[in-house]
Amino acid sequence: xxxxxxxxxxxxxxxxxxxxxxxxxxxxxxxxxxxxxxxxxxxxxxxxxxxxxxxxxxxxxxxxxxxxxxxxxxxxxxxxxxxxxxxxxxxxxxxxxxxxxxxxxxxxxxxxxxxxxxxxxxxxxxxxxxxxxxxxxxxxxxxxxxxxxxxxxxxxxxxxxxxxxxxxxxxxxxxxxxxxxxxxxxxxxxxxxxxxxxxxxxxxxxxxxxxxxxxxxxxxxxxx
Amino acid sequence: xxxxxxxxxxxxxxxxxxxxxxxxxxxxxxxxxxxxxxxxxxxxxxxxxxxxxxxxxxxxxxxxxxxxxxxxxxxxxxxxxxxxxxxxxxxxxxxxxxxxxxxxxxxxxxxxxxxxxxxxxxxxxxxxxxxxxxxxxxxx
Numbered sequence: 001x002x003x004x005x006x007x008x009x010x011x012x013x014x015x016x017x018x019x020x021x022x023x024x025x026x027x028x029x030x031x032x033x034x035x036x037x038x039x040x041x042x043x044x045x046x047x048x049x050x051x052x053x054x055x056x057x058x059x060x061x062x063x064x065x066x067x068x069x070x071x072x073x074x075x076x077x078x079x080x081x082x083x084x085x086x087x088x089x090x091x092x093x094x095x096x097x098x099x100x101x102x103x104x105x106x107x108x109x110x111x112x113x114x115x116x117x118x119x120x121x122x123x124x125x126x127x128x129x130x131x132x133x134x135x136x137x138x139x140x141x142x143x144x145x146x147x148x149x150x151x152x153x154x155x156x157x158x159x160x161x162x163x164x165x166x167x168x169x170x171x172x173x174x175x176x177x178x179x180x181x182x183x184x185x186x187x188x189x190x191x192x193x194x195x196x197x198x199x200x201x202x203x204x205x206x207x208x209x210x211x212x213x214x215x216x217x218x219x220x221x222x223x224x
Numbered sequence: 225x226x227x228x229x230x231x232x233x234x235x236x237x238x239x240x241x242x243x244x245x246x247x248x249x250x251x252x253x254x255x256x257x258x259x260x261x262x263x264x265x266x267x268x269x270x271x272x273x274x275x276x277x278x279x280x281x282x283x284x285x286x287x288x289x290x291x292x293x294x295x296x297x298x299x300x301x302x303x304x305x306x307x308x309x310x311x312x313x314x315x316x317x318x319x320x321x322x323x324x325x326x327x328x329x330x331x332x333x334x335x336x337x338x339x340x341x342x343x344x345x346x347x348x349x350x351x352x353x354x355x356x357x358x359x360x361x362x363x364x
Binding site for chain 1: 299312334335
């Protein structure tokens with residue numbers, strides 16, 4: 001796969017490193033000459049000096065044959081523009097990093113995949129300190145699926161039940177159970193669910209209200 | 225018309241002045257309050273300090289009731305971003321934006337925005353001035 005990465009900051013650098021290790025062809029576009037030199041030292045010739053928002057730079061980088069363009073600069077407007085130009089050049093898949101979580105809707109409307117912003121990840125982390133009964137989105141997946149974390153409250157309708165007995169919305173799957181002691185288990189049908197357990201669940205985005213109702217219950221004073 | 229102008233530089237201030245003179249209801253948003261000094265004396269519109277790429281700031285400026293939006297900051301990407309925000313998220317009917325880079329301008333126009341590139345236009349006019357002796361009109 002040929003992956004073009006706009007932005008050679010920490011996100012871009014580590015992304016490139018991972019992709020290179022799994023034998024992909026990678027090119028980072030970075031505006032800052034000093035940063036380019038530093039990346040060259042670590043990753044060799046897999047970096048190019050230039051502005052990824054310039055169509056000419058993208059063309060020189062061979063954008064037309066890229067399988068994926070990832071725009072991961074710290075500026076949402078730049079990331080949007082990179083993805084739009086890449087798509088106008090026929091790139092089948094574009095992913096943007098969003099720094100302001102509020103911008104997610106705009107990228108969605110433009111049909112551009114987004115990664116959970118660092119801000120949102122920190123928020124989720126903070127929310128984990130809040131009382132149980134919250135549903136925390138962890139990851140939006142390509143196919144309309146979503147990974148969420150749910151901490152079962154005392155009043156959970158499924159507490160004391162086994163995974164087999166729990167009625168979940170279609171295409172939803174409890175994929176991990178972390179007990180209050182922090183021990184993770186991959187659940188079987190017989191695994192019993194208890195208050196305080198943290199569940200990592202794969203679900204369809206549109207099913208999340210149903211999922212919340214099934215696992216947290218509607219009596220918890222939460223908006224559904 | 226209710227019109228929101230993002231960016232109170234020379235172009236933004238001048239658009240604000242012209243449309244205000246024609247009796248339209250103008251709001252100007254800029255991140256820098258000192259930019260509003262470019263507005264003429266007697267300007268009847270509203271000014272608000274804020275970042276036009278931020279939905280909250282746009283809402284404060286009344287984006288929901290706007291008939292038209294101008295994105296005329298110095299940054300092409302900022303102008304494009306704010307324009308799409310106005311159009312896609314807030315449903316503003318007429319969205320006009322300045323894009324200096326002619327290549328980007330073409331791409332954004334193909335994506336359905338009303339774009340304007342002073343670079344291509346200016347270059348054309350100046351070449352005509354040299355070769356044809358054409359004098360550009362001042363446009364009021």
